[in-house]
Amino acid sequence: MTMTTTMTETMEKVPAAAEGTSAPRGRGMAAGASRPASSVRERRGRAPREGRGRVERARSEFDQVTLEVRRVARVMAGGRRFSFSVTVVIGDRKGRVGVGIGKGADTALAVEKAVRDARKHLVSIVRTEGNSIPHTVEAKYASSVVMIVPSAGRGIVTGSAMRTVLELAGVNDVVGKILSRSKNKLTIARATVAALTKLAPKQAKAKAAPPVAA
Numbered sequence: 190m191t192m193t194t195t196m197t198e199t200m201e202k203v204p205a206a207a208e209g210t211s212a213p214r215g216r217g218m219a220a221g222a223s224r225p226a227s228s229v230r231e232r233r234g235r236a237p238r239e240g241r242g243r244v245e246r247a248r249s250e251f252d253q254v255t256l257e258v259r260r261v262a263r264v265m266a267g268g269r270r271f272s273f274s275v276t277v278v279i280g281d282r283k284g285r286v287g288v289g290i291g292k293g294a295d296t297a298l299a300v301e302k303a304v305r306d307a308r309k310h311l312v313s314i315v316r317t318e319g320n321s322i323p324h325t326v327e328a329k330y331a332s333s334v335v336m337i338v339p340s341a342g343r344g345i346v347t348g349s350a351m352r353t354v355l356e357l358a359g360v361n362d363v364v365g366k367i368l369s370r371s372k373n374k375l376t377i378a379r380a381t382v383a384a385l386t387k388l389a390p391k392q393a394k395a396k397a398a399p400p401v402a403a
Contacts, residue, residue: 251279253304254353256374258296276375277303278350279311280357286385287311288354288378314358315388321362328384333376334368337384350378358385 256276262269273296280286287310291302317323319341327336335351340362345355347365349372355363367377 251281251285251308252357253277253279253307254357255300255303256350256353256378258299261292273299275299275303276378277307278353278357278378279304279307280354280359282357282359284316284359285311285313286354286358286382288375288382290375310382312382312386314360314385316360319362320359322360322385322388324388326384326387327368328380328387330380330383331373331376332369332371333373333380335377335380335384336366336368337381338364338366340364350374351381354378354381354385360385 254277256278258276259274260271261274262271264270272292272294274290274292275296276288276290277300278286278288287307289303289305289307289310291299291304291306293299293302315323317339321339321341322337323339325336325338327334329335337351337355340346343362343364345352345361345363345365347355347363347367349367351365351367355361355365365381371377
């Protein structure tokens, strides 16, 4: 009788506990209520989520375009080691442009090296008031030969890497021609830069007269 009475009392108490509300989560809070996220952060001494850890990067004065990404291999004692070679063109669209190459174990590192190389090889070019070029120029780099001709009102009429270099240099109203059969984007881009460096004002400044001896 004693065991039967104890089991009966236990079974009667279990439903009574189940019908009650859940235990409160914190002191002074109603049962079943959740603590606001802001108060939790303040209690833990953390800053609000808005703007935490976000640092705005200063925008570079140069725009950059990746011309080509190639995977290259080097034969080592233990086998072949692969890396990436990247060709990048940078320019401010205001008369400055540069071409650089970089190699690295991954593309991000290779692009970073290429941009640094392009900054070292920046050149300033001469443009007219309409952002065209003053005269026809031609240049050769390795196996690539290019020619740039001014043409008013036509925009940029060319393709391949020449167009990228001319756009980033801020040159407009020109016709570009690739006179060689080379399809190498790096040599075409550098030939274009070499041609732009040959530009001179259409009307050269008169040389100053030598001083008259007293």
